[in-house]
Amino acid sequence: MNAALVFATCFGLWLVLSGHPTPFHLLEGALASGLVTYLNRDLEVVSAAVRCSPRFLRYLPWLLKEIVIANLQVIRVVLDPRLPVDPTIVRFSTRLAGDLAVTTFANSITLTPGTVTVDVDGKDFVVHALTHQTPESFAVMERRVGEAFRERLP
Numbered sequence: 001m002n003a004a005l006v007f008a009t010c011f012g013l014w015l016v017l018s019g020h021p022t023p024f025h026l027l028e029g030a031l032a033s034g035l036v037t038y039l040n041r042d043l044e045v046v047s048a049a050v051r052c053s054p055r056f057l058r059y060l061p062w063l064l065k066e067i068v069i070a071n072l073q074v075i076r077v078v079l080d081p082r083l084p085v086d087p088t089i090v091r092f093s094t095r096l097a098g099d100l101a102v103t104t105f106a107n108s109i110t111l112t113p114g115t116v117t118v119d120v121d122g123k124d125f126v127v128h129a130l131t132h133q134t135p136e137s138f139a140v141m142e143r144r145v146g147e148a149f150r151e152r153l154p
Contacts, residue, residue: 003037003041006036006037006040007034010032011033015029055147055148056149059144059145059147062144063108063111063144066112067111067112070112073113084131086130087129087130087131088128088129089118090125090127090133090137091125091126091135094125094142095142095153095154096149100149101145101146101148103120104145105142106125109125109138114130114131115129115130
C-alpha cells in the first residue's frame with residue numbers, strides 16, 4: 001500500500017509540474033515515478049512522509065504565509081533609512097524527536113527570509129538571523145512541525 005501511495009504522489013506531482021499530458025510524457029512520468037518508488041522502497045523517510053502527508057499538507061500553507069510575512073519584514077528592514085540590521089546567532093535545542101521532523105524544522109527556518117539554519121547537531125540548532133531573535137521566536141514553527149509529524153512536544 002505504501003508503494004502505491006508513493007507512486008501516486010510522485011506521478012501526481014509529475015502531472016502537475018510537467019504541463020505536457022502527451023502519451024510520451026505520461027509514459028516518461030510513470031517510469032520516473034516507478035523508479036523513484038522502487039529505489040526508495042526501504043527508506044523509512046518515505047513511509048513517514050506518506051503517513052503524515054495530510055497533516056504536512058496543512059503545514060505548507062502556514063509556512064507559505066510565514067515566508068510572505070518574513071519577506072515583508074526583510075524588505076522593511078532593508079528599505080528603512082536607519083537600516084536596523086542586528087545580526088544575531090541563536091542557539092537552542094529542539095524538542096522534536098524524529099529525524100524527518102528535525103530536518104523539516106531546519107529547512108523551514110532557512111526558507112523563511114532573514115534566518116538561516118547554520119548548523120544542526122542532533123537536536124542542537126545554530127541559526128543566523130538578520131534581526132534580533134530569541135530561541136522562543138522559533139517555538140511556534142517547532143510546534144507546527146511537531147503537529148505535522150504527530151510529535152507531542154513536552
